Amino acid sequence: MPKLPKAELNKHRNHLLALLQRLGMKIEHMEDSVLRGDSETSADEVDEFGSDSYHQEFQVGLIENEDEIRQQVTEALQRVADGSFGSCDACDDPIPARRLDALPYARYCVGCQEKSESGDLSED
Numbered sequence: 001m002p003k004l005p006k007a008e009l010n011k012h013r014n015h016l017l018a019l020l021q022r023l024g025m026k027i028e029h030m031e032d033s034v035l036r037g038d039s040e041t042s043a044d045e046v047d048e049f050g051s052d053s054y055h056q057e058f059q060v061g062l063i064e065n066e067d068e069i070r071q072q073v074t075e076a077l078q079r080v081a082d083g084s085f086g087s088c089d090a091c092d093d094p095i096p097a098r099r100l101d102a103l104p105y106a107r108y109c110v111g112c113q114e115k116s117e118s119g120d121l122s123e124d
Contacts, residue, residue: 004086013080015104023070030063076105088112
């Protein structure tokens with residue numbers, strides 16, 4: 001698989017680093033909010049969902065999702081460092097530039113991503 005040009009690789013590295021920084025700040029803010037018990041839940045929402053515990057559970061779910069993305073970004077930065085960034089982890093084909101622009105931490109090409117989501121992907 002041909003490697004990405006250095007300028008393209010640097011663009012993705014910088015995007016990933018900026019994303020990692022934003023995620024870290026966002027997760028820290030959400031964690032602080034949950035730990036302090038802050039709730040921006042209105043009285044109507046409390047009536048609708050039954051209690052503030054729904055809001056807290058929802059926040060914890062968001063934190064877990066953001067943390068998963070942070071892990072994927074960290075793994076993408078490792079792929080940049082080891083020279084494998086831009087190629088599919090499953091089939092080793094190039095990941096299209098448009099996909100990397102939209103989702104810079106993508107591990108798979110579109111076809112392999114679809115297989116992964118349907119449970120049909122077997123990485124060699």
